[in-house]
Amino acid sequence: MAASKSRVVDIHTHMYPPSYIKILESRSTIPLVRSFPQAPDPRLILLEAEVKSLEEATNNPEAKLPGRPLTSHFASLAQKVHFMDTHSIDISVISLANPWLDFLSASESGKMGESVNEEFSRMCSEHPGRLFFFATLPLTAPLETVLASVSHVQGLKYCRGIILGTSGLGKGLDDPALLPIFEAVAAARLTVFLHPHYGLPNEVWGPRASAEYGHVLPLALGFPMETTIAVARMYLSGVFDKVRDLRMILAHSGGTLPFLAGRIESCIMHDGQLVKEGKAGKGRRTIWEVLKEQLYLDAVIYSEVGLKAAIDASGADRLMFGTDHPFFPPLETDEQGEWESVSLNADAVAKAVGEGSKEATAVMGGNAISILRLDQY
Numbered sequence: 001m002a003a004s005k006s007r008v009v010d011i012h013t014h015m016y017p018p019s020y021i022k023i024l025e026s027r028s029t030i031p032l033v034r035s036f037p038q039a040p041d042p043r044l045i046l047l048e049a050e051v052k053s054l055e056e057a058t059n060n061p062e063a064k065l066p067g068r069p070l071t072s073h074f075a076s077l078a079q080k081v082h083f084m085d086t087h088s089i090d091i092s093v094i095s096l097a098n099p100w101l102d103f104l105s106a107s108e109s110g111k112m113g114e115s116v117n118e119e120f121s122r123m124c125s126e127h128p129g130r131l132f133f134f135a136t137l138p139l140t141a142p143l144e145t146v147l148a149s150v151s152h153v154q155g156l157k158y159c160r161g162i163i164l165g166t167s168g169l170g171k172g173l174d175d176p177a178l179l180p181i182f183e184a185v186a187a188a189r190l191t192v193f194l195h196p197h198y199g200l201p202n203e204v205w206g207p208r209a210s211a212e213y214g215h216v217l218p219l220a221l222g223f224p225m226e227t228t229i230a231v232a233r234m235y236l237s238g239v240f241d242k243v244r245d246l247r248m249i250l251a252h253s254g255g256t257l258p259f260l261a262g263r264i265e266s267c268i269m270h271d272g273q274l275v276k277e278g279k280a281g282k283g284r285r286t287i288w289e290v291l292k293e294q295l296y297l298d299a300v301i302y303s304e305v306g307l308k309a310a311i312d313a314s315g316a317d318r319l320m321f322g323t324d325h326p327f328f329p330p331l332e333t334d335e336q337g338e339w340e341s342v343s344l345n346a347d348a349v350a351k352a353v354g355e356g357s358k359e360a361t362a363v364m365g366g367n368a369i370s371i372l373r374l375d376q377y
């Protein structure tokens with residue numbers, strides 16, 4: 001299928017299929033879904049930073065509600081398509097939201113992964129050419145199950161990659177045990193969409209955060225730092241050199257990587273241990289080079305200042321628009337209408353590269369169409 005008109009593609013847009021919500025409803029520790037008598041919608045409670053308010057609301061019906069409302073935006077395909085139509089989004093590359101299958105046991109995750117990926121595949125097939133997806137891997141299962149899952153999703157017509165958290169097999173993404181998985185994903189031409197969930201330890205936010213600061217610190221700072229740390233660890237361990245065909249999209253414009261890449265480089269050059277071990281010398285591919293050769297960034301950073309840093313670090317040809325739907329709904333206007341979180345990101349693109357420019361067309365959709373082969377299905 002060929003098309004000449006410029007199209008808008010949302011590569012950062014999540015769903016929880018109904019079978020996954022059922023599991024969350026059956027749980028008593030995070031992640032979970034729970035109903036409270038004082039609210040019409042059940043609450044979706046995901047983050048470590050929400051545990052304290054969960055306990056308080058469980059014990060006191062007057063306490064503020066934990067988590068976020070689980071509206072139809074999280075699980076309904078019709079709602080996703082309505083959201084796309086409302087915001088003139090032509091194509092969405094949907095993915096399971098955090099924390100994916102991370103909390104399932106080794107014996108549960110393989111089967112659940114298969115069923116979630118089939119469910120995403122089925123949803124995409126209901127809207128051919130409008131929906132594609134990033135699959136999820138059962139990383140708590142044995143290696144052969146994970147590799148079988150890579151082969152399975154490679155064969156699904158609308159699958160274009162894998163959504164991946166930062167915990168890997170439990171030891172982070174610099175774990176050598178992950179290499180066969182990265183190699184299999186790269187060989188299958190599946191792009192990794194790296195997304196945070198765990199943030200930073202709660203103590204970092206201080207004693208006032210839970211009662212007074214809402215979700216701001218873990219989401220605005222914890223998520224981006226988590227991504228930055230995960231990629232820096234991968235870089236330092238040599239994953240990108242070992243798996244040269246690995247391609248990763250970093251959520252939230254790379255966390256703080258574009259801003260901190262120079263500091264990472266300087267710390268490497270001035271590190272006595274790394275210099276002595278020959279890890280800092282000539283021939284080393286810098287993090288700047290990896291940013292331009294193996295990494296892509298989404299454009300979910302909500303201002304042209306962050307977006308310009310992302311463009312400077314990675315290139316306007318490596319940036320892809322996203323919305324983070326169904327997170328960040330409007331709080332004071334109709335959820336069925338336009339979302340300010342979407343227009344903030346679209347406006348940032350226009351301001352950073354010029355409204356209607358060739359670069360804006362690329363960031364808003366053209367890049368995703370060519371990088372993720374969205375015209376081939």
Ligand code: 5CU
Nearest residue numbers: 046097098219324327328
């Ligand atoms: O609001 C949130 O907690 C989140 C989340 O959990 N995951 C995400 O992708 N965006 C926002």
